[in-house]
Amino acid sequence: MIKRITFGFLLLIFSAQIALAQSGDMEKEIRELSTQKWQWMADKDADKLENLFHDKAKFVHMGGTWGKDREIEIIRGGFIHYKKADVQEVMVEVLNENTVMLWNQITLLAVVGSNEVTNPFMVTEVYVKENQQWKLADLTFSKTMTRE
Template sequence: MNRKIILSLLIMLITGKVALAQSTDLEKEIRELSTQKWQWMADKDADKLEGLFHDKAKFVHMGGTWGKDREVEIIRGGFIHYKKADVHEVMVEVLNDNTVILWNQITLLAVVGSNEVTNPFMVTEVYVKEDNTWKLADLTFSKTMTRE
């Protein structure tokens, strides 16, 4: 009887470690994808971003909410230039093999219209896997208050 208990515990431990390793790999993959996204935004690489954005994606900014086509048009046209995102903290939550939420605490240097602005944000990114490819389904900017 003790052998069965020990064997069962050993199997649970191994299974747990495999699941944890898969989750950690997935978290790393999404962190890297998010970092690439910030670089593509800084580079105004609308073509790469268009490939990353889910067709039904939503983008929530201080000035409104819109879909993929409008966000790509804004970036391509230079209305918003995400010049530099200084990422201070990243948190990742794997909901399942096909859905991951990432939160970035950032200071964003951007050009909006003709004005250069810097704002602190908590950014929520929701990634979904579709046809074995990660797509950004939601990007929400929440302005935070800073302490002085």
């Protein structure tokens, strides 16, 4: 009986360690993917972004909310050029093996129309795993108040 309890306890500890390691690996993978996304946006690499964005993705900006096709059109057409995202903080939460949320606190330098603007944002990103590939399902920009 004691052997069974000891074995069960050791199995539980081992399983927990594996789960924590997998969670840490997913966090790292999503952090890296988010960093790549900011670079692809700066580079206006609409093809890579089109592959990253989930077909049902939503994009929430100060100017409205739209889907994947419109976001790709905006990037390709240069209506918004995400020139540089200065990322100050990143937080990641693994919800399960197929869903991860990431929050970036950034200062975004962008060209909107013909105006260059800089704004502080908290950006929420939701990633879902589909066919063994991470897809960005939501990108929400929430403008933050600056302190002076």
